[in-house]
Amino acid sequence: EFGTPSRAEGELAWLQHAYAHTAHGGHLLVVMPASVAYRKAGRRIRADLVRRGVIRKIVALPGGVAASHALPVHLWLLRRPDDTGARPDTVTMVDLTSNDPDGPLDPEDGQTAEVPLIDLLDDDVDLTPALHMPVVRRDMAAEYEEARTELTAALAALESLLPDLCAGDGTDLWEGATVTIADLVRAGLVDLGEGGVRATGDQIDPDYLDGFLGAGPNIRRSTSQSGTYRPDPKSARIPQREPAVQRRYGSAFRALEAAEAQASRLTDTVRRMAQVAREGLGSGALQPGEGQRPDSSS
Template identity: 55%
Template sequence: MVDGLVERFQDSARRSGSDQVSSARIARAVAYFAGPLADGATVFDPACGIGVLLMVVGDGGGGVVVRGQEIDPAAARFAGLRAELSGRADAVIQAGDSLRADAWPSLRAELVVCEPPAAGPDWGRGELLLDARWELGTPSKAEGELAWLQHCYAHTAPGGRTVIATPASVAYRKAGRRIRAELVRRGILAQVIALPGGVASSHSVPVLLWILRRPRPDDAAPSHVRLVDLTGNEPDGPLEPTDDQVADVPLIDLLDDTVDLTPGQYIHRSTRDFRAEYRSLREEIEQQVHALGALLPALRERTGEGSPDTATVSLAELFRAGLVDTDAGAPRSRSPQLDTDYLRGFLQSASNLRRSTSSSGTHRVDARAARIPQMAVADQRRYGAAFRSLQEFEERVTSLAELGKRAAALAREGLTNGALVPPADDSGE
C-alpha cells in the first residue's frame, strides 16, 4: 500500500517537475554507484524530498541509521512516515532549509546522498558568505549546486563518501572552476559519472553524479579521477561502464585553465553521442533563457517621487560610524538600518564609478568619494532587491554565454566530423 501511494506521488511529481522527488532512474544510479553500506552506517540526505534516495541506498544494510532534512514540511512528514512504515522507526527527518538552517550541524555520515533542488537565483549566499562549510571556496550566486556539494561534503565522515546529482553544466561553468580545482587538487573528487539523458523526472538534460571521498589522515593521496561517460546508453540501460566509457585521468591533466570535468571530454571520441549532447545543450539553453525573464526586475518610471540621491552620505562616513565593514574587499552593512545590496548597488552608480576612477583611467575604490543616498530602510530593501536581481541576471547571462559557446563549438565539431548534419526540414531534429 505504501509503495502504491509513493508511486502515485512520484507519477504526479514527474508531470509537474517537482523538486521533491528523485526519479527512479536517478535513485537506481545513486544506489548503484554508492554501493553497499556497512552495518550501523549512517546515511544522510540534506534535501531528501519524500525520501526516495534515503530509502533506496539504505535498503540493503542492517542497522543503517537514516537521517534527512527537507525544506517542505509536508514532504518531510511524508518521508518520515514512509520510513516508519518501511520498518525504519529510528529514521529522523527534520523540516527546514538545509543551507540556511542546518538541522544537523554536528552530523557526520558514512554516506551522504543528494539531488539538490533546482538552483534558484538565491540559495542564501548573502547570508552565508563566511560560513565554515565553504572550505573549497564560496560559491557564486549562480553556483547553488556547488553550495549543496560542499554542504554534503561538510557532513561526510572521514573515510565516508558523498554521491550528489547535478546538471551537466556544473562540470564546466566558469564561475565554479576554482571550487572544481580544489576538489581535484585536494584529492576529494573520486569520480564523475555522466548519466544518459532522460534519467531526471522533469527534463532530459544529462545528469552528473559526483562521488566525493573525505580522506582519513593516513590515506594515500590519489593520483587520478575516474570519469565515466554513460550518455550513449539508454536511460534504463546498464550502469556498469564498459572499458571505452571510462577514463582514469591524472589530476594534473584536469587542472588547466577551465577545469572542465565533463567525462565526454576525456573519453574516446567514437563513444561520444554528439546528437544527444547537442540536444541536451539546446534544452539547457532554453531553460536558462526562460529563467532570465524572472530575474530581470520589472522597473517603472519615477512619477512625482523625490530623487533617490537628494540627500547623500559618504561611504567614508558610514565606515567611521561603524555601520559598514568589508567582506572579501566589498562593503557590507553592519546595521539593520542599512541594506547591503542597496549599498553595493549604489556604489555601482555612474557618478560613483567616475569618482572611483583615477585620471589615468585606472579603477580604484575611493571610500572618501563614493556617496550613498539616504533612504528609509524599507525603501532601501526595495532597491536592494532590484540590485540583487540585476546582479543575478548578469551572472546568469554570463553563464548562458558560456553555455552558448559550448553549444556552438559542439555543433561545429559535429558538423565537420560527420557526427551531425543539418536538418532536412524545419523540425530541428
C-alpha cells in the first residue's frame, strides 16, 4: 500500500503486512530497529506513512530493553484512518534513550515533542525521536560556578578530615609485643567470620584493629612477588597497646579512611567541573577571563 520496500527494508515489509490486517480506525504497535527511522532505502515509504497521517507516535527506548539484542529499538504506533478520513497534523515523538533499561520506562522521565508533519517531510524523512527534541539551552556559566563552589567545599572538607600526625619517637611498634589474630580469636576478643576480622569486646578498638591489619608487615606478608595481595587474617599480628592508645591510633586510621573517601568524591567533582568547562569553552558558552593566569611553561 505504501510501496514495495527494498530487500534491505524487510521491517517495512512486515509493518505493511501487519497494517493490511488493521481495521479502519484501528491501531497497530510495532517494535522496529532504530535504523528503520533513518535508512535511506526506506525514505519513500516513511514519507508516505507520514503524509497520510498513519504514524501517530514513535517512542525511542534505551538499549537493552529488547530481550533479543542490546541495540536500542523504537515503538511505532500507527493508526489506519477511519471512514471520515481525518488526518492528524503532528507525530508525537518520545525519547526515552537516557532512561535505565532495567527501571520503569515512564514518559515523564524522557523528552516528548509534537512534530508537525511538514517538518518531517524533508529530503531525509528521519523519524529518529532524538533529532526532533527541543534544544535545551544550558547555563554553562552557572554550571561551572556551581562546580567550582562544590570543589572549594570538597577541598575544605578534605583538609578538615586529615588526621593531626607528628613525628614518632623512633620506636618500631612491630619489634615490641604483638599478638596474632588467631590468639585473639581463641581469647574471644575478635571474631573471624565471612565478613572478615571483627572486634567483639571493649579491649580491642575496631579501627585500631582494621588499621594495623592493613599496614606494616601484614601487608608485606600477604603480598606475593607478583604483587598479588592475599590476606591471611589468622597469621596477621597487631601491636599490643592499652585501650586508650588504641583509640588514638584508631581515630587516626578512621580519619584517613574518611579522607580517602572524600578524595574520591573530590576527583568526581573535578572531573565534572572540567567536563563543563571544556564543553563551555568549545561551544563558546564560556571564555577565559581577563585574569587568566599565563602558561608557566612558556
